[in-house]
Amino acid sequence: MNSLLSRRYTEKVRIIVHGGAGNIPKNNTGLYSVGVKKAAEVGLDVLVSGGSALDAVETAVVYMENDPIFDAGKGSVLNKDGFVEMDAIIVDGADLGMGSIAGVRRVRNPVKLARIIMEKTDNNMFIGNSADNLAKQFGLRLESLSYFVTDRRREEWEDMKEGKLDPMRRSMYSTVGAVALDSKGNVVAATSTGGIPFKMPGRVGDTPLIGCGAYADNELGAASATGLGETIMKIVLSKTALGYIKLEGDPMRAAVRAIKLMESKVGGRAGLIIIDPKGNVGIAYNAPKMAFAFNEGNKIVYGTEIP
Amino acid sequence: MNSLLSRRYTEKVRIIVHGGAGNIPKNNTGLYSVGVKKAAEVGLDVLVSGGSALDAVETAVVYMENDPIFDAGKGSVLNKDGFVEMDAIIVDGADLGMGSIAGVRRVRNPVKLARIIMEKTDNNMFIGNSADNLAKQFGLRLESLSYFVTDRRREEWEDMKEGKLDPMRRSMYSTVGAVALDSKGNVVAATSTGGIPFKMPGRVGDTPLIGCGAYADNELGAASATGLGETIMKIVLSKTALGYIKLEGDPMRAAVRAIKLMESKVGGRAGLIIIDPKGNVGIAYNAPKMAFAFNEGNKIVYGTEIP
Numbered sequence: 001m002n003s004l005l006s007r008r009y010t011e012k013v014r015i016i017v018h019g020g021a022g023n024i025p026k027n028n029t030g031l032y033s034v035g036v037k038k039a040a041e042v043g044l045d046v047l048v049s050g051g052s053a054l055d056a057v058e059t060a061v062v063y064m065e066n067d068p069i070f071d072a073g074k075g076s077v078l079n080k081d082g083f084v085e086m087d088a089i090i091v092d093g094a095d096l097g098m099g100s101i102a103g104v105r106r107v108r109n110p111v112k113l114a115r116i117i118m119e120k121t122d123n124n125m126f127i128g129n130s131a132d133n134l135a136k137q138f139g140l141r142l143e144s145l146s147y148f149v150t151d152r153r154r155e156e157w158e159d160m161k162e163g164k165l166d167p168m169r170r171s172m173y174s175t176v177g178a179v180a181l182d183s184k185g186n187v188v189a190a191t192s193t194g195g196i197p198f199k200m201p202g203r204v205g206d207t208p209l210i211g212c213g214a215y216a217d218n219e220l221g222a223a224s225a226t227g228l229g230e231t232i233m234k235i236v237l238s239k240t241a242l243g244y245i246k247l248e249g250d251p252m253r254a255a256v257r258a259i260k261l262m263e264s265k266v267g268g269r270a271g272l273i274i275i276d277p278k279g280n281v282g283i284a285y286n287a288p289k290m291a292f293a294f295n296e297g298n299k300i301v302y303g304t305e306i307p
Numbered sequence: 308m309n310s311l312l313s314r315r316y317t318e319k320v321r322i323i324v325h326g327g328a329g330n331i332p333k334n335n336t337g338l339y340s341v342g343v344k345k346a347a348e349v350g351l352d353v354l355v356s357g358g359s360a361l362d363a364v365e366t367a368v369v370y371m372e373n374d375p376i377f378d379a380g381k382g383s384v385l386n387k388d389g390f391v392e393m394d395a396i397i398v399d400g401a402d403l404g405m406g407s408i409a410g411v412r413r414v415r416n417p418v419k420l421a422r423i424i425m426e427k428t429d430n431n432m433f434i435g436n437s438a439d440n441l442a443k444q445f446g447l448r449l450e451s452l453s454y455f456v457t458d459r460r461r462e463e464w465e466d467m468k469e470g471k472l473d474p475m476r477r478s479m480y481s482t483v484g485a486v487a488l489d490s491k492g493n494v495v496a497a498t499s500t501g502g503i504p505f506k507m508p509g510r511v512g513d514t515p516l517i518g519c520g521a522y523a524d525n526e527l528g529a530a531s532a533t534g535l536g537e538t539i540m541k542i543v544l545s546k547t548a549l550g551y552i553k554l555e556g557d558p559m560r561a562a563v564r565a566i567k568l569m570e571s572k573v574g575g576r577a578g579l580i581i582i583d584p585k586g587n588v589g590i591a592y593n594a595p596k597m598a599f600a601f602n603e604g605n606k607i608v609y610g611t612e613i614p
Binding site: 097121122126127128129201202203209210211230236239243265266 | 403507517541572
C-alpha cells in the first residue's frame with residue numbers, strides 16, 4: 001500500500017490528476033510523469049485565473065486524452081477486434097450533475113461528450129453508436145477509427161493476438177482522471193479510459209459508472225479511480241472512499257481504507273485520487289506505481305511513485 | 308413517503324420483488340398485483356425447496372420479464388425510434404460477483420445474460436450489440452425485435468410520437484427487481500428494465516449500474532431500485548440504502564432514509580426493496596404507488612400500495 005499518509009496539503013484551489021496505475025514500464029516513466037505534470041498545469045491555469053473546477057478538470061483530462069501515452073482518447077488500447085471503445089464520466093459536486101458514456105469509437109475527446117450530456121440533455125448516460133451520434137449532433141469533433149490507434153498499441157495488439165503477450169499480465173491501467181476544487185468551493189471529478197487491452201468488444205469497466213470510476217459531492221469531496229475495473233466496480237470504489245473521509249478524518253486515510261477494503265473483499269489493483277471540500281489531497285494505490293500530479297500552491301508535485 | 312415502517316418480518320428464507328413505482332393506472336393495478344405475487348411465488352418455491360437466492364431471484368425476474376405488464380423483457384417500453392433497449396443486472400452477495408448489460412435488443416431474458424456474464428466471463432458488464440452477440444454465443448434465446456413490442460406499448464409510442472402523450476408525465480416506471488435470502492445465508496439482488504418510454508436511443512438509466520439499480524453483499528444485505536434512473540444514479544441509491552441499515556437499525560428505516568436523501572438532494576421518484584442478512588424486509592417509495600410482494604412464511608404479502 002502506497003500513500004502520502006504523512007503529508008497534508010491545503011490550498012484555496014487544487015487540482016489532482018492521475019494517469020493510471022500498474023506496472024509502468026521503466027522506459028516510459030518519464031512520459032507518464034511529464035504527461036500528468038502538464039495536465040495538472042493546464043488544469044491549474046484554469047483555476048488560478050478564476051475558472052471553474054468543471055473547466056479545470058475537463059481541460060486536464062482533454063490534455064491526457066490527446067497525449068498518446070495514456071489509455072484514453074488517442075492512444076487508447078485496442079479491443080480484441082482491433083479498434084478502440086472508450087468510456088468517460090464527469091460528475092459535478094455542486095448539484096450531483098453527471099454525464100457519462102460507454103463504448104464510443106469516434107469522439108476525439110470523450111470527456112467533452114460526457115460534459116455535454118450533463119449540461120445539454122435530460123439524461124445522464126449514453127452508450128455505443130448512439131453516443132457517437134449524439135456527439136455529432138452537438139458538433140463535437142469526431143475522428144476516423146485510425147486516429148486513435150498508435151503504433152505502440154497496434155504492436156501490443158499484434159503480440160496479444162499472436163499469444164506473445166498476455167493482456168492480463170500487462171496490468172498497466174493508464175486510465176486518466178482529475179479532481180479539482182475551485183475558488184467557489186465546488187468540487188468536480190472526471191475519468192476517461194480506453195479500458196483494458198484486448199478486451200472483448202462491448203466490455204465496460206468502472207470508469208463510466210457513477211460512484212465507481214468517479215464521484216463528486218460538495219459535501220463529501222470528489223474522487224477518480226483507475227485500475228482493474230472489474231474489482232473497482234464491485235466496491236463502488238470512488239463513492240465508498242468519499243464516505244470514509246469523515247470517519248477517517250482526512251482523504252489520504254480514506255483513500256487507503258477504500259483500497260484496502262477492495263483488496264480484502266475482491267482483490268485487484270487500483271489507484272485513487274481524492275479531494276475533500278477543503279482541498280486536502282488523498283492519493284493511494286496498491287499497484288506498483290501510479291502516475292499522479294497535484295498543485296502545492298503554484299508548484300506541481302508529480303511522479304509515478306510515492307517516495 | 309410510504310413504507311412499512313411499523314412492521315417487522317423475519318424469516319429463514321425470504322424473497323421480495325417489485326414491479327415498478329409510479330402512477331400505476333387504475334385499470335392495471337390488478338395485473339401488477341397478480342404479476343408481482345406470482346413472481347414472488349415462483350421465487351419462493353425455489354427457496355423453500357432448498358434452492359439458492361441466485362436461482363430464486365433469477366426465476367422471479369424472468370417471470371416478470373415474460374409478463375408483458377412490466378417494463379422489462381417482453382412489454383418493455385419503446386425508445387424514440389420505436390424499438391426496445393433493455394438493461395439488467397445481477398449481484399451476488401456471497402462474493403460480490405456481478406453481471407450487467409445495457410442496451411440489448413434481442414435477448415429474451417436479459418437477467419439470464421447478466422448471470423451468464425457473472426458466471427462465465429472474466430468481465431462484469433457488456434453493452435449493445437456485443438452483449439446480444441454474447442447471449443447468442445452462450446446459447447441464450449434471442450427473439451425478433453417485434454417479440455418484445457406489445458400493442459399497449461405500440462399505442463403509447465404512437466401517442467407520444469404525435470404529441471398526444473407526454474412521456475415525462477406518464478411517470479410510471481415499471482422496472483422489475485428481486486432480492487432474496489437463502490437458507491445458506493446468501494443474499495442476491497437483480498433488476499431488469501426497458502428504461503423510460505420514448506427515450507433517446509442509447510440512453511442508460513440506473514438499472515445496470517452496480518450500486519444504483521442493485522447491490523448485494525452478505526455483510527450488508529441486498530437492494531433493488533426502481534424509478535427515475537437519472538436521480539437514482541446520482542445518489543447510488545441501492546448501495547447508499549444498504550449502508551444505512553446499521554445506522555438505522557433495520558432495512559425499512561434504511562430504505563426510507565435513502566429515498567429521503569435522494570428527494571432532498573436531487574428530487575425524483577423512486578422505490579426500493581431491501582433485505583438485510585437476517586431476512587428483514589425494507590420497502591419504501593416516494594411515488595404514488597409501488598407494486599411489491601414478499602413472503603411471510605409461506606404466505607405472500609403483496610399489493611400496489613402500502614396500507
